[in-house]
Amino acid sequence: MPHPDPQLALVDRQSIVNVLVGYCNALDRMDLDELASLFTEDCHVAYGPDEKLQSRGSAALKSSLERMWRWARTSHHLSNVLVGFDDADNARAASYVLAWHERPDGTTATVFGQYRDRLVRSGGRWLIAERKMLMNGSDQGFTLELFELDRRDPPAGWTPPDLGSVGGR
Amino acid sequence: MPHPDPQLALVDRQSIVNVLVGYCNALDRMDLDELASLFTEDCHVAYGPDEKLQSRGSAALKSSLERMWRWARTSHHLSNVLVGFDDADNARAASYVLAWHERPDGTTATVFGQYRDRLVRSGGRWLIAERKMLMNGSDQGFTLELFELDRRDPPAGWTPPDLGSVGGR
Amino acid sequence: MPHPDPQLALVDRQSIVNVLVGYCNALDRMDLDELASLFTEDCHVAYGPDEKLQSRGSAALKSSLERMWRWARTSHHLSNVLVGFDDADNARAASYVLAWHERPDGTTATVFGQYRDRLVRSGGRWLIAERKMLMNGSDQGFTLELFELDRRDPPAGWTPPDLGSVGGR
Numbered sequence: 151m152p153h154p155d156p157q158l159a160l161v162d163r164q165s166i167v168n169v170l171v172g173y174c175n176a177l178d179r180m181d182l183d184e185l186a187s188l189f190t191e192d193c194h195v196a197y198g199p200d201e202k203l204q205s206r207g208s209a210a211l212k213s214s215l216e217r218m219w220r221w222a223r224t225s226h227h228l229s230n231v232l233v234g235f236d237d238a239d240n241a242r243a244a245s246y247v248l249a250w251h252e253r254p255d256g257t258t259a260t261v262f263g264q265y266r267d268r269l270v271r272s273g274g275r276w277l278i279a280e281r282k283m284l285m286n287g288s289d290q291g292f293t294l295e296l297f298e299l300d301r302r303d304p305p306a307g308w309t310p311p312d313l314g315s316v317g318g319r
Numbered sequence: 320m321p322h323p324d325p326q327l328a329l330v331d332r333q334s335i336v337n338v339l340v341g342y343c344n345a346l347d348r349m350d351l352d353e354l355a356s357l358f359t360e361d362c363h364v365a366y367g368p369d370e371k372l373q374s375r376g377s378a379a380l381k382s383s384l385e386r387m388w389r390w391a392r393t394s395h396h397l398s399n400v401l402v403g404f405d406d407a408d409n410a411r412a413a414s415y416v417l418a419w420h421e422r423p424d425g426t427t428a429t430v431f432g433q434y435r436d437r438l439v440r441s442g443g444r445w446l447i448a449e450r451k452m453l454m455n456g457s458d459q460g461f462t463l464e465l466f467e468l469d470r471r472d473p474p475a476g477w478t479p480p481d482l483g484s485v486g487g488r
Numbered sequence: 489m490p491h492p493d494p495q496l497a498l499v500d501r502q503s504i505v506n507v508l509v510g511y512c513n514a515l516d517r518m519d520l521d522e523l524a525s526l527f528t529e530d531c532h533v534a535y536g537p538d539e540k541l542q543s544r545g546s547a548a549l550k551s552s553l554e555r556m557w558r559w560a561r562t563s564h565h566l567s568n569v570l571v572g573f574d575d576a577d578n579a580r581a582a583s584y585v586l587a588w589h590e591r592p593d594g595t596t597a598t599v600f601g602q603y604r605d606r607l608v609r610s611g612g613r614w615l616i617a618e619r620k621m622l623m624n625g626s627d628q629g630f631t632l633e634l635f636e637l638d639r640r641d642p643p644a645g646w647t648p649p650d651l652g653s654v655g656g657r
Contacts, residue, residue, distance in 0.1 A: 156499050161325050171399045180471040200485045217480045219473040225431030225455035227398045229565045230509045250431050252456050262563030262588050286563035295486040302518040304557040311555045316538045317633040330494050340568045349640040369654045386649045388642040394600030394624035396567045419600050464655040
């Protein structure tokens with residue numbers, strides 16, 4: 151973390167966390183103007199490999215996220231935030247999100263995901279310049295084709311342990 | 320955030336986060352003495368519009384939250400914390416909570432909610448003077464009539480996009 | 489918190505949070521080398537009372553956590569972090585985790601738990617020297633016999649309030 155000062159880095163880190171949280175909170179209120187203001191004008195945002203799930207520019211992002219009105223209610227819980235600095239005005243962040251969605255018919259869909267972001271300081275504010283979303287997993291109610299987390303495979307010959315004596319199955 | 324010093328603000332911010340987390344942790348252990356000690360004596364706490372879900376004063380809050388013993392187990396996961404300062408001794412906080420509850424019969428109820436708090440520094444400690452809880456949503460197991468988050472409606476004429484080609488429904 | 493400097497304590501606190509988050513993220517990627525590097529060589533880790541759920545040493549921990557490959561996907565969401573310092577090189581942390589697990593057959597298991605950690609600064613890095621996991625609760629898909637949180641019982645004679653008028657049941 152080549153930020154010149156570890157204590158100033160904490161101030162910048164908190165500003166960045168506030169942006170990541172602000173995205174979630176604005177999305178749940180569907181305040182898309184506020185949401186778009188957290189991104190650079192020429193941002194790139196990708197939720198999945200298909201171009202329908204990608205946006206170039208904050209105006210396009212705002213328009214694209216109108217799709218969230220297909221849900222009646224949502225709740226995006228942000229955690230596991232890691233921030234690193236390339237220099238005093240450029241940062242990378244990784245965070246987890248538990249995203250709960252409810253359809254008008256009462257059925258639900260939950261995503262256990264991650265955001266991978268590049269942020270820049272612009273005009274004294276931190277803005278998201280690039281965002282990629284990954285999915286650790288989801289319940290069966292969620293069917294959109296997001297990017298998936300790359301998880302290591304077990305070594306050749308691995309066999310599951312017998313945890314029956316401690317309740318495992 | 321008119322806190323006089325951005326780095327001191329981080330120290331105060333952390334103290335405030337510790338209070339918000341302390342509430343969750345004390346509630347899950349049902350240590351209501353510890354929980355009540357995080358509020359001002361004359362606090363006002365409102366979980367919903369009905370007076371049965373509101374308390375005036377930390378003693379009344381403690382007594383009211385005995386209702387949580389109707390659950391066999393709970394888990395309150397706090398995230399999305401935003402803190403702003405009115406001055407060095409007065410702050411506002413917003414946070415998210417994923418609150419899981421299990422009844423003695425094994426059925427469960429999950430709330431996806433928010434706390435909106437006003438805090439004051441008193442005797443060197445930050446205390447919650449006002450708390451309002453809002454519900455982003457809940458599963459069908461949770462039926463208590465909490466306040467609901469105000470979410471924007473779609474613009475007139477909005478129609479859901481066709482996301483079928485990327486797995487959406 | 490006898491850390492000599494409250495602002496330096498924040499820098500150390502953030503380093504410690506990064507270790508706790510790093511554990512979750514490495515576990516979900518099943519990068520067990522990275523995970524093991526977050527513990528002291530002679531660490532003690534206990535997920536439950538049975539010795540099958542305990543490890544002595546980071547090499548044994550790494551080997552033991554190969555059991556997580558019995559899940560097809562996992563997501564560990566960390567929150568509610570509290571950190572206290574015994575001195576500048578020794579700390580205690582408590583945190584919450586919402587741990588979602590999916591089996592190869594698509595069935596899931598969710599734990600609402602806590603980590604209780606002792607950390608030491610070693611060679612300029614914070615490492616976990618002792619970890620105990622507790623369970624606040626779990627859904628019925630999770631059956632492993634972890635430690636359980638100690639929750640207070642209601643006072644003698646407590647009876648559930650009638651919340652029927654505000655939707656409670």
